[in-house]
Amino acid sequence: MEIPAFFLLFVLLLLHYFMASLAVTVKTNITTDQSAVLALKAHITDDPYNILASNWSSSTSVCNWIGITCGSKHHRVTALNLSHMGLTGTIAPQVGNLSFLSHLSFRNNNFHGSLPNELAYLAHLEVVSFGLNNFSGMLPSWLGFLPKLQVLYAYTNSFEGSIPESLGNISSLKVLHLGENNLSGRIPRSLGNCTSLEIIHLDDNNFTGEVPLENGNLRNLMEVTLANNSLTGIIPNAIFNCSRIEVISLYMNQLSGHLPSSIGNWLPNLKVLYLWGNELEGIIPSSISNASMLTELELGANNFFGSIPNTLGNLRHLERLNFVNNYLTRDSSTLELSFLSSLANCKNLTTIVLADNPLNGTLPISMGNFSTSLEEFVMFNCNIKGTIPTGIANLSNLMALHLQDNELVGHIPTTVGGMRKLQGLYLQHNRLQGFIPNGICLLRNLAELFLNHNEFFGPIPTCWGGLSKLQKLYLDSNKLTSIPSSFWSLKDILQINMSSNSLSGHLPLEVGNLEHVTNIDLSWNLLSGDIPTIRGLESLANLSLAHNKFQGPIPQSFDKLISIEHLDLSDNNLSGEIPKSLMELKFLKYFNVSFNRLQGEIPYKGVIAQFSAQSFMGNEALCGPPKLQVPPCEKSNVGQSKTATTVVVRYILPAMIATILGSILVFFLMRSQKKQVKQKGEEDLLPPPRWRKITHLELERATDGFSESNLVGKGNLGSVYKGTLSDDTCVAVKVFNLKIEEGFKSFEIECDVLCRIHHQNLVKIIGSCSSTNFKALVLEYMPKGSLKKWLYSPNHFLDMLERLNVMINVASSLEYLHHGCPLPVVHCDLKPSNILLNKDMVAHVSDFGISKLLGEEDSMTQTMTLATIGYMAPEYGSQGTISTRGDVYSYGILLMETFTRKNPTDEMFAGEMNLKRWVKQSLPHLVITIIDANLLKRGEEHFNAKLDCMLSIMRLAMDCSTEAPEKRINMRDVITTLKNIKSKFLKDVEED
Numbered sequence: 005m006e007i008p009a010f011f012l013l014f015v016l017l018l019l020h021y022f023m024a025s026l027a028v029t030v031k032t033n034i035t036t037d038q039s040a041v042l043a044l045k046a047h048i049t050d051d052p053y054n055i056l057a058s059n060w061s062s063s064t065s066v067c068n069w070i071g072i073t074c075g076s077k078h079h080r081v082t083a084l085n086l087s088h089m090g091l092t093g094t095i096a097p098q099v100g101n102l103s104f105l106s107h108l109s110f111r112n113n114n115f116h117g118s119l120p121n122e123l124a125y126l127a128h129l130e131v132v133s134f135g136l137n138n139f140s141g142m143l144p145s146w147l148g149f150l151p152k153l154q155v156l157y158a159y160t161n162s163f164e165g166s167i168p169e170s171l172g173n174i175s176s177l178k179v180l181h182l183g184e185n186n187l188s189g190r191i192p193r194s195l196g197n198c199t200s201l202e203i204i205h206l207d208d209n210n211f212t213g214e215v216p217l218e219n220g221n222l223r224n225l226m227e228v229t230l231a232n233n234s235l236t237g238i239i240p241n242a243i244f245n246c247s248r249i250e251v252i253s254l255y256m257n258q259l260s261g262h263l264p265s266s267i268g269n270w271l272p273n274l275k276v277l278y279l280w281g282n283e284l285e286g287i288i289p290s291s292i293s294n295a296s297m298l299t300e301l302e303l304g305a306n307n308f309f310g311s312i313p314n315t316l317g318n319l320r321h322l323e324r325l326n327f328v329n330n331y332l333t334r335d336s337s338t339l340e341l342s343f344l345s346s347l348a349n350c351k352n353l354t355t356i357v358l359a360d361n362p363l364n365g366t367l368p369i370s371m372g373n374f375s376t377s378l379e380e381f382v383m384f385n386c387n388i389k390g391t392i393p394t395g396i397a398n399l400s401n402l403m404a405l406h407l408q409d410n411e412l413v414g415h416i417p418t419t420v421g422g423m424r425k426l427q428g429l430y431l432q433h434n435r436l437q438g439f440i441p442n443g444i445c446l447l448r449n450l451a452e453l454f455l456n457h458n459e460f461f462g463p464i465p466t467c468w469g470g471l472s473k474l475q476k477l478y479l480d481s482n483k484l485t486s487i488p489s490s491f492w493s494l495k496d497i498l499q500i501n502m503s504s505n506s507l508s509g510h511l512p513l514e515v516g517n518l519e520h521v522t523n524i525d526l527s528w529n530l531l532s533g534d535i536p537t538i539r540g541l542e543s544l545a546n547l548s549l550a551h552n553k554f555q556g557p558i559p560q561s562f563d564k565l566i567s568i569e570h571l572d573l574s575d576n577n578l579s580g581e582i583p584k585s586l587m588e589l590k591f592l593k594y595f596n597v598s599f600n601r602l603q604g605e606i607p608y609k610g611v612i613a614q615f616s617a618q619s620f621m622g623n624e625a626l627c628g629p630p631k632l633q634v635p636p637c638e639k640s641n642v643g644q645s646k647t648a649t650t651v652v653v654r655y656i657l658p659a660m661i662a663t664i665l666g667s668i669l670v671f672f673l674m675r676s677q678k679k680q681v682k683q684k685g686e687e688d689l690l691p692p693p694r695w696r697k698i699t700h701l702e703l704e705r706a707t708d709g710f711s712e713s714n715l716v717g718k719g720n721l722g723s724v725y726k727g728t729l730s731d732d733t734c735v736a737v738k739v740f741n742l743k744i745e746e747g748f749k750s751f752e753i754e755c756d757v758l759c760r761i762h763h764q765n766l767v768k769i770i771g772s773c774s775s776t777n778f779k780a781l782v783l784e785y786m787p788k789g790s791l792k793k794w795l796y797s798p799n800h801f802l803d804m805l806e807r808l809n810v811m812i813n814v815a816s817s818l819e820y821l822h823h824g825c826p827l828p829v830v831h832c833d834l835k836p837s838n839i840l841l842n843k844d845m846v847a848h849v850s851d852f853g854i855s856k857l858l859g860e861e862d863s864m865t866q867t868m869t870l871a872t873i874g875y876m877a878p879e880y881g882s883q884g885t886i887s888t889r890g891d892v893y894s895y896g897i898l899l900m901e902t903f904t905r906k907n908p909t910d911e912m913f914a915g916e917m918n919l920k921r922w923v924k925q926s927l928p929h930l931v932i933t934i935i936d937a938n939l940l941k942r943g944e945e946h947f948n949a950k951l952d953c954m955l956s957i958m959r960l961a962m963d964c965s966t967e968a969p970e971k972r973i974n975m976r977d978v979i980t981t982l983k984n985i986k987s988k989f990l991k992d993v994e995e996d
Contacts, residue, residue, distance in 0.1 A: 034065075034066060034067070034074075034079060034080060034081075036101055037066055037080055037081040037101070037102055037104075038062065038066040039098065039101070040081075040096070040098040040099055040100075040101040040102050041060065041066055041069070041072065041081070041084070041102075042060070042062070043096040043097075043098035043099075044095065044096040044098065044099055045060050046096065047093045047094045047095065047096040048091050048092065048093035049092050049093045050090075050091065050092035050093070050114070051089075051090075051091060052090045052091075053089065053090060053927065053928050055070055055071075055089055055928075055929070056070075056089075056091075066081065067079070067081070070929065071084060071085045071086050071089075072084060072085075073085070073107070075104060078104055080102075080103070080104035081102050081104060081105060082104050082105060082106050082107065082128075083105070083106065083107035083108075084099070084102065084105060084107070084108050084109070085107065085109045086109065086110050086113065087109050087110070087111040087112055087113075087133070088111070088112045088113075088928070088952070088955075089113060089928070090113060090114070090928075091110075091113040091114065091115065092113070092114040092115070092116075093114075093115060093116075094115065094116060094117040095110070095115065095117070095119065095120055095123070096120070097120040097121075097122040098122070099120070099122070099123060099126075100120065100122030100123050100124070100125040100126060101122075101125070102126065103125065103126070103127075103128070104128055105126050105128060105129060106128045106129060106130045106131070106152075107129075107130065107131045108123075108126070108129060108131070108132050108133070109131070109132075109133040110133065110134055110137060111133045111134070111135045111136055111137075111157065112135070112136040112137075113136070113137055114137065114138055115134075115137040115138065115139060116137070116138040116139060116140065117139065117140065117141070118139070118140060118141030118142075118144075119134070119139065119141070119143075119144055121144060121146060123144075123146070124144070124146035124149060124150075126150065127150065127151060127152070128152060129150045129152060129153055130152050130153060130154045130155070131154060131155040132147075132150075132153065132155065132156050132157065132158075133155070133157040134157060134158045134161065135157040135158060135159045135160055135161070135181065136159070136160045136161075137160075137161050138161060138162060139158070139161040139162065139163060140161070140162040140163065140164070141163065141164070141165075142163070142164065142165040143158065143163050143165065143167060143168055143182070143187070144168070145168040145169075145170045146170075147168060147170070147171060148168050148169070148170025148171045148172070148173045148174060149170060149173065150174065151174070151176070152176060153174050153176060153177055154176050154177060154178045154179065154200075155178060155179040156171075156177065156179065156180050156181070156182075157179070157181045158181070158182050158185070159181045159182060159183040159184050159185070159205065160183070160184040160185075161184075161185055162185065162186055163182070163185040163186065163187055164185070164186040164187060164188070165187065165188065165189070166187065166188060166189035166190070166192075167182065167187060167189070167191065167192050167195075167206075168192075169192045169194050170194075171192065171194065171195060171198070172192060172193075172194020172195050172196070172197045172198060173194075173197075174198060175197070175198065175199055175200060176200055177198045177200060177201055178200050178201060178202045178203065178224075179202060179203045180195070180198075180201065180203070180204045180205070180206075181203065181204075181205040182205065182206050182209070183205045183206060183207040183208050183209070183229065184207070184208040184209075185208075185209055186209065186210060187206070187209040187210065187211065188209065188210040188211065188212070189211065189212065189213075190211065190212060190213035190214075190216070191206060191211055191213065191215070191216050191230070191235075192216070193216040195216065195217070196216065196217060196221060196222060197221070198222075199221045199222070199223075199224070200224060201222055201224065201225060202224050202225060202226045202227070202248075203226060203227040204217075204225070204227070204228055204229070204230075205227070205229045206229070206230050206233070207229045207230060207231040207232050207233070207253065208231070208232045208233075209232075209233055210233065210234060211230070211233040211234065211235060212233070212234045212235065212236070213235065213236065213237075214235065214236060214237035214238075215230060215235055215237065215239060215240055215243070215254070215259070216240075217240055217242060217243060222242070222246065223246065223247075223248070224248060225243075225246045225248065225249050226248050226249055226250050226251070226273075227249070227250060227251040227253075228243060228249065228251065228252050228253065228254075229251065229253035229254075230253070230254050230257070231253045231254060231255045231256055231257070231278065232255070232256040232257075233256075233257055234257065234258060235254070235257040235258065235259060236257070236258045236259065236260070237259065237260065237261075238259065238260060238261035239254065239259055239261065239279075241264055244264055244267055244270065244271065245270050246270075246271075247270060247271070247272060247273065248273055249271060249273065249274060250273050250274060250275045250276065250297075251274075251275065251276040252274065252276065252277050252278065252279075253276065253278040254278065254279055254282070255278045255279060255280045255281045255282070255302065256280075256281040256282075257281070257282055258282065258283055259279075259282040259283065259284060260282070260283045260284065260285070261284065261285075261286075262284070262285060262286035263284065263286065263288065263289055263292075264289070265289045265291060266289070266291050267289050267291055267292050267295070268289070268291040268292040268293060268294035268295035269291055269294050271294075271295045272295070272296070272297065273297055274295045274297060274298055275297050275298060275299045275300070275321075276298075276299065276300045277295075277298065277300070277301050277302065277303075278300070278302045279302065279303050279306070280302045280303060280304040280305045280306065280326065280328075281304070281305045281306075282305075282306055283306065283307060284303070284306040284307065284308065285306065285307040285308060285309070286308065286309070286310075287308065287309065287310035287311075288303065288308055288310070288312065288313060288327075288332070289313075290313040290315050292313070292316075293313060293315040293316055293317075293318040293319055294318075295319070296318065296319065296320065296321070297321055298319050298321065298322055299321050299322060299323045299324070299352070300322075300323060300324040301319070301322065301324070301325050301326070302324065302325075302326040303326070303327050303330070304326045304327055304328035304329055304330065304357065305328060305329045305330075306329075306330055307330065307331065308327070308330040308331065308332055309330070309331040309332065309333070310332065310333065311332070311333050311334060311335045311336070311343070312327065312332050312333075312334070312343040312358075313343065314335065314342055314343050314346050315346065316343060316346055316347060316350075317345075317346030317347055317348065317349035317350060318346075318349070319350060320349060320350060320351070320352075321350075321352060322347075322350040322352065322353055323352050323353060323354050323355070324353075324354060324355040325347070325353065325355065325356050325357065325358075326355070326357040327357070327358050327361065328357045328358065328359045328360055328361070328382070329359070329360040329361070330360075330361055331361065331362065332358075332361040332362075332363065333361070333362055333363060333364060334363050334364060334365040338365075339365050339366050339389075340365060340366050340367075340368050341363055341365040341366065341367060341368060341388075342368065344367070344368050344370070344371060345368045345370040345373075347374065348370055348373040348374055348375070350375060351375045351377065352375065352377055353374065353375050353377060353378055354377055354378060354379045354380065355378075355379060355380040355382075356378070356380070356381050356382065356383075357380070357382040358382065358383050358386060359382050359383055359384045359385055359386060359406065360384070360385050360386070361386055362386070362387055363383070363386040363387060363388065364386075364387040364389075365387075365388065365389065366388065366389050366390035367388060367390065367391075367392065367393055368393070369393050369395060370395075371393045371395055371396055371399075372393060372394070372395020372396060372397070372398040372399075373395070373398075374398075374399055376398070376399065376400050376401050377401060378399050378401065378402055379401055379402060379403045379404070380402070380403060380404045380406075381399070381402060381404070381405050381406065382404070382406040383406065383407055383410070384406045384407060384408045384409045384410065384430065385408075385409040385410070386410060387410065387411060388407065388410040388411060388412060389410075389411045389412070389413075390412065390413065390414075391412065391413060391414035391415075392407070392412060392414070392416065392417055392436075393417070394417040394418075394419050396417065396419075396420070396423070397417060397419035397420060397421070397422030397423060398422065399422075399423055400422060400423065400424060400425065401425050402423045402425065402426055403425055403426060403427045403428070403449075404426070404427060404428040404430075405423070405426065405428070405429055405430065405431075406428075406430045407430065407431055407434070408430045408431060408432045408433050408434070408454065409432070409433045409434075410433075410434055411434065411435060412431070412434040412435065412436055413434075413435045413436065413437070414436065414437070414438075415436065415437065415438040415439075415441070416431070416436060416438075416440065416441050416443075416444075417441070417443075418441045418442075418443050419443060420441060420443040420444060420447070421441075421442075421443035421444065421445070421446030421447060422443075422446075423447065424446065424447065424448070424449070425449055426447045426449060426450055427449050427450060427451045427452065427473075428450075428451060428452040428453075429444075429447070429450065429452070429453050429454070429455075430452070430454045431454065431455055431458065432454040432455060432456045432457050432458070432478060433456070433457045433458075434457075434458055435458065435459060436455075436458040436459065436460065437458065437459035437460060437461070438460065438461070439460070439461065439462040440455065440460050440462070440464065440465055440484075441465075442465050442467055444465065444468070444471075445465060445467035445468060445470055445471065447471070448470065448471065448472070448473065448844070449473055449844070450471055450473060450474055451473050451474060451475045451476070452474075452475060452476040453471075453474060453476070453477050453478070454476070454478045455478065455479050455482065456478040456479055456480040456481050456482070456501065457480070457481040457482075458481075458482055459482065459483060460479075460482040460483065460484060461482070461483035461484065461485065462484065462485060463484070463485055463486040463487075463488065464479070464484055464486065464487055464488055464491060464502075465488070466488040466490055467490070468488065468490065468491055468494075469488065469490025469491055469492075469493045469494065470490075471494065472494065472495075472496065472764060473496065474494055474496070474497050475496060475497055475498045475499070476497075476498060476499045477497065477499065477500050477501070477502075478499070478501045479501065479502045479505065480501045480502060480503040480504050480505070480525065481503070481504045481505075482504075482505050483505060483506055484502070484505040484506065484507060485505070485506050485507060485508065486507060486508060486509055487502070487507055487509065489512060489514065492512060492514035492515055492517050492518065493514070493517060494518065495517055495518060495519055495520070495762075495764075496520055496764065497518055497520070497521055498520055498521060498522050498523070499521070499522060499523040500518075500521065500523065500524045500525065500526075501523070501525040502525065502526050502529070503525045503526060503527040503528050503529070503548065504527070504528040504529075505528075505529055506529065506530055507526070507529040507530060507531055508529070508530040508531065508532070509531065509532070509533075510531070510532060510533035510534075511526070511531060511533065511535060511536055511549075511554075512536060513536045513537070515536060515538060515541075516536075516538050516539045516540040516541060517540070518541065519540050519541070519542075519543070520543055521541060521543065521544055522543050522544060522545045522546070522567075523544075523545060523546040524544065524546070524547050524548070525546070525547075525548045526548065526549055526552065527548040527549065527550040527551050527552070527572065528550070528551040528552075529551070529552050530552065530553060531549070531552040531553065531554060532552070532553040532554060532555065533554065533555065533556075534554070534555060534556035534557075535549065535554050535556065535558065535559055535573075535578075536559070537559045537560075537561045538559060538561055538562070538564075538565070539561055539564055540564075541564075541565055542564070542565070542566055542567060543567055544565050544567060544568055545567050545568060545569045545570065545591075546568075546569060546570040547565070547568060547570070547571055547572070548570070548571075548572040549572065549573050549576065550572040550573060550574040550575050550576070550596065551574070551575045551576075552575075552576055553576060553577060554573070554576040554577065554578060555576070555577040555578065555579065556578065556579065556580070557578065557579060557580035557581070558573065558578055558580065558582060558583055558586075558597070558602075559583075560583050560585060562583065562585075562586060562589075563583065563585035563586060563588055563589065565589065566589070566591075567591060568589055568591060568592055569591050569592060569593045569594065570593065570594040571589075571592060571594065571595050571596070572594070572595075572596045573596065573597050573600070574596040574597060574598045574599055574600070575598070575599045575600075576599075576600050577600065577601055578597065578600040578601065578602060579600070579601045579602065579603070580602065580603065580604075581602065581603060581604035581605070582597060582602060582604070582606060582607055582626075583607075584607040586607065586611075586612060587607050587609050587610030587611060587612050588610060588611075589611055590611060592611045592612075595612065595615050595619050596618070596619050597619065597620060597623070598618065598619060598620060598621045598622045598623070599621070599622030599623070600622070600623055601623065601624075601625070602620075602623040602625065602626055603623070603625030603626060604625070604626065604627070604637075605626075605627055605628055605637045606620055606626055606627070606628035606629075606632060606634065608628050608629055608632065616631075616632075617631070617632045617633040617634075620632055620634065621633065696770055696771030696782070697771060697772075697773075698729075698770075698771040698772065698773050698782055699773060700773055700775065700778055702729065702730065702773075703727065703737055703773055703780060703782070705730070706727030706728055706729050706730075706735065706737065707725040707726070707727040707737055710723075710725055710737075710739065714726045714727060716736065716789075717837075720741065720744070720746070721740060721741055721744075721746055721747050721750045722738060722739050722740040722741045722747060722750070723738075723739050723741075724736055724737065724738050724739075725737045725739065726785060727782075729782075733770070734785040734787075735770055735782050735783065735784070735785050736782075736783045736784070736785045736786065737780055737781075737782055737783075738780060738781045738782075738783060739778075739779075739780045740779045740780065740781075742777065742778070742779060747779075748779070751774070751779040751781070753852065754781060754851075754852045755772065755781070757829055757852045758781075758852060760825065760826070760827070760829070761820070761821065761825055761829060763816070763817055763820040763821075763824070764816075764846075765813045765814065765816045765817035765820075765846070765847060765848055765849060766817050766820075766821075766848060766849055766850075767783050767784055767786070767840060767848045767849065767850040768783065768784040768848075769781060769782070769783055769784075770782045770783060770784060783850070784842075784848075786840035786841055786842050786848060786850075787842065787843050788840075788841035788842060788843060788845060789840070789841060790836060790837050790838070790839060790840055790841070791810060791836040791837075791839035791840075791841065791847065791902070792835075792836035792837040792839075794841070795836055795901070795902065795905055796905070796907075801938065803939070804903075804939050804940075804950055804953065804954075804989075805986075805989075806845060807902050807903060807939075808953075808957075808982070808985070808986050808989070809845070809846075809847075809986075810839065810841070810845070810847040810902070811847075811898075811899055811902055811982060812979065812982050812983065812986065813846055813847035813848070814834075814839055814847050814849060814895065814898070815895065815975060815978050815979040815982055816979055817847075817848070817849045818831070818834075818849070818891055818892075818895060818975045818978075819975040819976055819978070819979050821888075821891075822888040822891065822974070822975050823974075823975065823976055828888055829852075829856070830856045830886050830887065830888055830890060830891055831849065831852065831891050831894075832856060832876075832886065832890065832891070833851060833872055833875075833894075834849070834875060834891060834894035834895060834898055835872050835875050835894070835898065836898065836901065836902070838850050838851040839898075856886050873909060874897065874907070874908030874909045874919070875894045875897050875898065875908060876890065876893075876894065877889065877890040877893035877894065877969065878893075878967055879969055887969065888974075888975070889969040889970075889972050889974075890969070891975075892964050892965075892972045892973065892974065892975060892978070893964060893965050893969075893972060895964050895975070895978065896920075896960075896961045896962070896963070896964025896965030896972075897919060897920065897961075897965055899957060899960065899961040899964065900919055900920065900923050900958065900961045900965075901919065903935055903936060903939065903954060903957055903958070904919075904923065904934050904935060904936060905936040905938075906919060906922075906934075907919075920962075920965050922934065923958055923961065923962070924962060926958070927955070927958060927959065927962070928955055928959075931951070931954055931955050931958055932951060932954075934958075935954050939954075940954060945996075946992070946993045946996050948992070948996070949989055949992035949993045949996050950989075952988075952989075952992065953985060953988070953989040953992075956985045956988075957982075957985060960973075960978065960981050960982065960985070964978065
């Protein structure tokens with residue numbers, strides 16, 4: 005059988021070269037190439053950017069068409085590059101007639117179908133890229149008969165079947181990338197014959213069998229990625245003997261065996277070693293520390309045992325260390341985890357992940373000597389004993405600290421506030437004790453705080469009201485005693501669990517401020533008083549107030565908890581009837597009001613009908629159907645009369661008395677207030693109760709008499725000064741120009757708008773001062789200045805991700821103004837000078853001097869006030885029409901300006917040319933020519949990821965700024981799109 009197979013291969017080769025020679029001989033002119041390319045155009049069913057339709061025309065030479073390159077010697081098509089054009093279609097067989105073609109790329113489109121066999125005639129092909137499409141079918145064997153092929157990209161498609169053995173024939177092959185397909189079977193051993201092979205990527209497929217790269221001929225190998233397959237057996241030693249190799253990625257397979265004891269001795273260029281998620285065992289050889297160029301070492305989720313080498317500190321370039329989920333231990337000579345001390349020498353280290361190992365030791369004091377570049381420290385479930393070192397506060401860039409599920413004792417160090425960038429602190433399931441330190445209040449970036457299942461006692465710190473980014477808080481199973489009133493100002497918190505403590509006091513109305521919260525568990529405490537009338541918690545899915553001392557009725561307002569799934573009010577002293585409106589809570593899956601003092605008929609209809617007697621037991625005065633194990637309800641008139649009398653005496657009469665007394669009190673308060681106004685003269689006339697009333701004298705002192713040295717901005721409508729109030733609060737004082745009528749109007753508008761809105765990306769108002777001759781607003785001071793300064797000042801710079809974050813912040817504020825306010829607010833003057841940055845570079849929208857409130861029946865209104873030229877929507881400038889769509893247009897222009905660093909009134913924009921048209925003409929292939937040169941340069945790291953990100957942003961900007969208002973995207977969709985762009989960019993950078 006061997007001879008016929010060889011003979012058949014020989015015949016195929018002869019036939020191939022004969023056909024290729026025939027193609028070169030017969031098809032000798034550029035007309036043939038043009039016909040082939042036009043045939044390809046005919047197979048393309050969608051050209052979203054109209055590139056081929058507008059450019060590939062027989063009226064011009066094919067050599068001048070986009071994506072086409074011709075050779076200078078033969079004047080024939082040598083390169084066909086259709087990458088990143090969004091095209092949909094199939095490959096025309098006629099492409100096989102491009103007999104001089106050496107480079108062929110369809111990368112990142114929507115091509116589908118199988119690869120035509122006619123491509124086998126392209127004997128000059130050196131580089132082929134089919135990556136990031138929807139191609140399917142088998143990889144054709146003719147790929148192995150392209151004699152000059154050096155690079156083959158076919159990743160991220162739907163190819164299936166096995167890799168053709170014929171690929172082993174290509175001695176010139178340097179790069180083979182077939183990752184992210186549905187390929188299966190064994191990796192052919194013939195690949196060991198590709199002696200020029202430098203990069204082989206076969207990850208994210210379904211390959212089985214052993215790794216076949218034991219052939220010692222692969223001396224040029226630099227990258228091997230076979231991750232996320234089902235490979236078995238041992239790792240060939242030949243891989244660890246390739247001196248040029250830089251990346252070894254074999255994670256998520258079923259590989260077994262030991263690592264060679266000399267693993268690091270022959271790998272001077274190794275940078276990345278990913279072996280996690282296999283079945284490797286044995287010790288981690290100390291020789292691995294000799295691979296001095298290692299930046300990422302990941303051996304987690306295996307069966308390694310023994311002590312972690314103390315020599316890891318020799319890896320001076322190490323950035324990421326991951327040994328999670330093994331059986332590793334400490335050096336038995338000391339209780340201290342000494343290997344951690346050696347890691348202090350790794351100055352580039354950002355991540356340490358050692359969780360789920362029986363380390364059974366103490367954290368060294370030297371932890372404080374870790375590099376300040378450390379961002380993530382993960383050592384949960386490691387049997388760590390002792391205390392948390394105070395020096396941990398030196399880790400100023402740490403973003404996540406995971407020490408949960410250990411045996412830590414003592415206090416949280418008071419110095420914890422030094423970790424200013426910390427976003428997640430996880431200390432649950434230890435034996436920590438004492439007061440929770442106020443130092444946590446300094447962690448202003450904290451999003452997740454888990455202190456549950458410890459022995460903390462005392463009150464929750466009052467200053468926690470300043471943790472504005474907190475989203476998840478777990479304090480359950482401690483001995484805490486009180487909740488500060490400031491806590492209920494955390495409007496963005498999502499999850500709260502304070503169950504099983506000793507919390508006392510009342511639940512305030514302000515719990516309704518938590519507008520995004522989904523879970524609240526306050527069960528098993530000592531809370532008392534009435535449950536407040538909770539409104540605004542439309543996202544709340546789980547509420548447990550069980551096992552407390554609450555009394556009074558179940559609030560009727562609970563029917564507004566439209567997302568509630570789990571409601572537990574059991575074991576309290578609640579009285580009155582169960583509100584019938586609870587039957588309308590359509591998502592309710594768990595309901596428990598047992599062991600209270602409730603009475604009357606159980607509203608056993610709607611969603612309540614699904615619950616059993618367990619939900620209502622222990623309430624002696626309830627009645628209802630027999631299946632609930634309660635007495636039947638009486639239907640007699642006497643009973644009804646008695647019930648009506650009870651209702652009148654118990655509820656209606658007290659309410660009437662309270663209303664009368666309240667009216668009398670309001671009357672006397674209003675009279676008193678009028679007298680005070682007459683006596684005060686120059687006192688503040690307008691601020692809502694939550695604003696501070698600040699006198700003119702206080703503002704003079706705060707700004708050194710409104711001195712020029714404190715002036716930070718000036719315009720037609722007024723000036724802005726930096727000031728410091730008597731309580732050391734740094735503020736911005738906006739003094740309005742009352743010499744013009746617009747100054748008065750601007751003050752009134754800003755007061756009217758700012759008293760209605762509150763959002764983390766809007767400048768916060770602190771107070772105001774208003775008299776006949778002086779009007780000022782006192783605002784939160786933004787120390788980083790305006791976006792305009794960061795775009796155009798020579799000593800300031802924002803990178804791509806920073807600009808993207810700023811625009812997400814701005815979009816978030818507009819989404820709130822347009823869709824989150826009772827009356828929609830149109831800003832009307834969005835531009836870089838009105839975007840201010842706080843100390844953490846978070847953007848805040850300011851200056852509502854010409855903004856408009858839209859009434860309940862208004863989607864738009866008219867105005868005579870002009871916004872800033874260059875940013876205002878066409879319908880605003882021509883007709884004075886105001887709507888939220890006008891802000892969207894301005895946002896689109898702002899988006900273009902932020903990433904191009906071109907002001908819409910720049911002198912280059914004259915005649916019919918403007919910023920929007922300039923951007924539009926660049927899409928999609930010339931976008932690099934308009935982006936701020938400091939953001940995007942050819943050849944730099946992550947260039948492709950950045951270019952793709954910029955292209956997506958500019959397309960979004962065009963969607964925002966279409967001429968017709970009704971065709972513009974809304975801000976809800978804008979922010980969703982922007983966040984998706986950011987996520988994709990970060991993923992692309994990580995994978996690059």
